[in-house]
Amino acid sequence: MSKTNIDRKLLMAETLRRRILAMELKPGAVVDEIKLGEEFGISRSPVRELIRQMAAEGYLELEENRAARVSGMGYDALRNFFLAAPLLYAVTVRLAAENASATEIAALKDIQLEVAKAAREGDTEGSVYHNNRFHSAIGKMAHNPYLIPSMERVLIDHARLGKLFYHREAGADMQQDAYKAVAQHDEIIEAIERRDGDAAVLLMREHMELSRRRMAEYVVPSGLEEESGL
Structure with missing residues (x-):
């Protein structure tokens, strides 16, 4: 594969991931191989290769003799996310505090600058x-x-849940939560940097x-408990 085609494939991969994380491609949506190839100017073979790769990563679901679809996200996915995510995040952040290099911590700080900038600008995506x-x-x-x-x-559904919960039309309390998350x-970066797992x-x-x-x-909106007598 030529360098140009490799660059196009990388661009397609990054674009497709962002569309899924931003919920531009909804859970269960069909991924059209032909349209993707036309959009990025590459043949179907590397498109199919990328689809298999993204299925292995968890972004897509493959079934025999059917088009690829964006991974589903129903009730079970939500429940499983909040059962698994805290455990995974806890063990990884502890190990990060033990093993992260100075270069990796510096890169994390750079990413955090982008997180903070997006929060200030109200940029949900x-x-x-x-x-x-x-x-x-x-x-x-x-x-x-x-x-x-x-x-x-886990991060795929974390991003998609974030798109649902932290929407642009949110009020001041949601914005305050965004600042609190930043x-x-x-604080997490500081703890990692001082090796405090x-x-x-x-x-x-x-x-x-x-x-x-x-x-x-999101599931039980404010005031619903009173209205329903719960």
């Missing part, structure tokens, strides 16, 4: 995307190959609780 990069970087800083695949799969990121785990649990609370409010 940017917040979701860079938050995903932030947690993915921590997962890689753990330097444990057994954890990375599970972490990357501050929590800063216990503090990093506690901070990460608080950070995940923010997401869990938002999910509960």
